[in-house]
Amino acid sequence: MLLVLLTTLIVLIVLIHKIRSYYWENRHVPGPKPWPFVGNIAEHIFGRKTLGQVLMKIYRKYDGYPFVGVFRAMTPCLLIRDPDFVNEIAVKNHKAFYNNDFFIDKKNDPIMGQNPFVLRDQEWKETRQLITPGFTSGKMKQMYPTTFKVSEELVRFVANHPDNAIEIQDLTRRYTMENVFRLAFGIEGKGFDSYVERSEFMNIAIKLLEPGSLNGILQQLNAVVPFLGRFLRVRLVSEEIERKLTDIVSDVKKYRELNQVKGNDYFEFILQIAKEKSLNITEIAAHGVMFFFDGYESSAIVFTDLLFNLAMNPKYQRKIRDEIKRIEKENQGNPITYEELSEMKWLDACLYESLRTRPFLDILVKCCTQPFEYTPSNPKFKKMTVKLYPGDTVILPYSMFMKDESYFKNPDVFYPERMMDNENLNKSIFFPFGNGPRICIGQRFGLMQLKIGAAQLIKNFDISLSSKTKLPLKLNLFHFLNVPQDKVLLEFKKVNEE
Incomplete structure (x- = not known):
C-alpha cells in the first residue's frame, strides 16, 4: 500500500513538472528548459551562486529578447529585459502588477x-x-x-x-x-x-x-x-x-x-x-x-x-x-x-x-493582478508579444541592468562621474529603491542617514583598505540581500595625522 502511494506521488510530481515545464513554451516565450523541482536556479539552490548571478547568466544569454521565461524552482516567472516593459509594470500599468x-x-x-x-x-x-x-x-x-x-x-x-x-x-x-x-x-x-x-x-x-x-x-x-x-x-x-x-x-x-x-x-x-x-x-x-x-x-x-x-x-x-x-x-x-x-x-x-556597482537587492518580483499584454516598440528588441494573467509573476532585473554595457560603459568600474546628473537617469533602468507607487517609502530616511554618516567619517578620517581584507569580495550565497561573505576590514586615519 505504501509503495503504491509513493509511486502515485512520484507520478503526480513528474506529471506536474511536465505540464509546468511547457508553461512559457505554450505562450511562445523563449527561455531555458527547467529541471524538476529546481527549475532554472539549481546553482543557487545548491549553494554555488547567488540568485542574481544565476539570473544574470540567463539575462545575457538571451540578448535581444524583451523577456525570457524562467522557473524559480517550480514557479514560472517572466524575466524582463526591456526597460520599457519595466516602466509599464512599475509605473504606467502598475495596477496590473499591484x-x-x-x-x-x-x-x-x-x-x-x-x-x-x-x-x-x-x-x-x-x-x-x-x-x-x-x-x-x-x-x-x-x-x-x-x-x-x-x-x-x-x-x-x-x-x-x-x-x-x-x-x-x-x-x-x-x-x-x-x-x-x-x-x-x-x-x-x-x-x-x-x-x-x-x-x-x-x-x-x-x-x-x-x-x-x-x-x-x-x-x-x-x-x-x-x-x-x-x-x-x-x-x-x-x-x-x-x-x-x-x-x-x-x-x-x-x-x-x-x-x-x-x-x-x-x-x-x-x-x-x-x-x-x-x-x-x-x-x-x-x-x-x-x-x-x-x-x-x-x-x-x-x-x-x-x-x-x-x-x-x-x-x-x-x-x-x-x-x-x-x-x-x-x-x-x-x-x-x-x-x-x-x-x-x-x-x-x-x-x-x-x-x-553592487545593488543590495538583485531583483524585484511582482505579481500580475489583471490581464496584460505587451509587445516591445524599441527596435533593439525582437518583436514578440506576451500575454500575462492574474497569478503570473514577473522579475524586474535591477542588477542585470546595472551590469549591462548597453546602459553603462565599463559597468564593473567604480566611476561616480557618470552619476553627477543622477536626477536625469532613466528610472526604468536605475531603480535602486524601486519605482512607481510602490517605491520604497523609507528612501528619504535611508539616504539621509547614509549621507550624514559618510560625510562625518570622510571629514574626519582617511579611509583605506586593510591588507586583511580578502579580494575580490565574494557575496554570501545564503542571504536574500547582497552582503559580503567575508569580513571587510578598513583602516581609519585621522585627517592631517602624520
Whole structure:
C-alpha cells in the first residue's frame, strides 16, 4: 500500500513538472528548459551562486529578447529585459502588477505581516496612505538632529576604536541600528557602548536578519520558493522577538504618556496614528519594525559598499572632503544642515554609483493582478508579444541592468562621474529603491542617514583598505540581500595625522 502511494506521488510530481515545464513554451516565450523541482536556479539552490548571478547568466544569454521565461524552482516567472516593459509594470500599468511576490500571513506573523512591502491590494493602499506623512522632507528635517547626533557618536566610536582594522559591516550595522531604534522605538540602541559586546538591541536586530540564522534562512526560502514559504507558514518575526518589541513599545509609550514627552521621531508619528486609528501595541510595534527593515540592514549594506568603494578610490574621498570644507566655510563653521546634504554632488554621485556597482537587492518580483499584454516598440528588441494573467509573476532585473554595457560603459568600474546628473537617469533602468507607487517609502530616511554618516567619517578620517581584507569580495550565497561573505576590514586615519 505504501509503495503504491509513493509511486502515485512520484507520478503526480513528474506529471506536474511536465505540464509546468511547457508553461512559457505554450505562450511562445523563449527561455531555458527547467529541471524538476529546481527549475532554472539549481546553482543557487545548491549553494554555488547567488540568485542574481544565476539570473544574470540567463539575462545575457538571451540578448535581444524583451523577456525570457524562467522557473524559480517550480514557479514560472517572466524575466524582463526591456526597460520599457519595466516602466509599464512599475509605473504606467502598475495596477496590473499591484503586489510584490512576497507573502506573509498576517495572522501567523502579526509584526511582519503588516509591513507595506508584503501587504496587497487595498490593504497596501490604505496603509501606504496612512504612513506616507511620516516620511516627508519635513519629517526628515525633524529627525535630522537625532541622526546627526548618532553620526557624531559614530566618529567618536571609530576614533577610539582599539583595533587598527575595523570590521566595516559591524560598524555600519551599529550605526543604522542606533538610528532606527532611536527614531522608530524612541530609545537608545546602545550600539556604541562597547567594542566587544553587543547590546540587547543589536542582538534583536541580528536575530531578525543575520544570514545563517533561522530568520535569515526563512527569508531566503520565501524569496526563492514563495509557495513553500506559504505552505510552511513562514514567520519572519519570532514570538520571542515579537514579545521583546511589544514590551519595548509598551514601556516607551507609557513613559511618554506619563511624563507628557513628545519626540521628533517616527515613534511619535505612529503614536498619533495609534490614537486616531485605535491601534494596539502589536500594531504599533509592526510600524516600528517596518521602519527598522527600511533603515537597518539594507542601509548598512549600502553604507558598507560606499565606504569600501571610497577606500579603494581615495581621490573621491578628497572630492567629498572639499565639498564639506566649502559648505562649512559658507555657513561659518556650523555643522552641515539637512538642506546642505543635497548640495554635496560628489557624495551623491559616489553613493548612487555604489548602488549601481553592487545593488543590495538583485531583483524585484511582482505579481500580475489583471490581464496584460505587451509587445516591445524599441527596435533593439525582437518583436514578440506576451500575454500575462492574474497569478503570473514577473522579475524586474535591477542588477542585470546595472551590469549591462548597453546602459553603462565599463559597468564593473567604480566611476561616480557618470552619476553627477543622477536626477536625469532613466528610472526604468536605475531603480535602486524601486519605482512607481510602490517605491520604497523609507528612501528619504535611508539616504539621509547614509549621507550624514559618510560625510562625518570622510571629514574626519582617511579611509583605506586593510591588507586583511580578502579580494575580490565574494557575496554570501545564503542571504536574500547582497552582503559580503567575508569580513571587510578598513583602516581609519585621522585627517592631517602624520
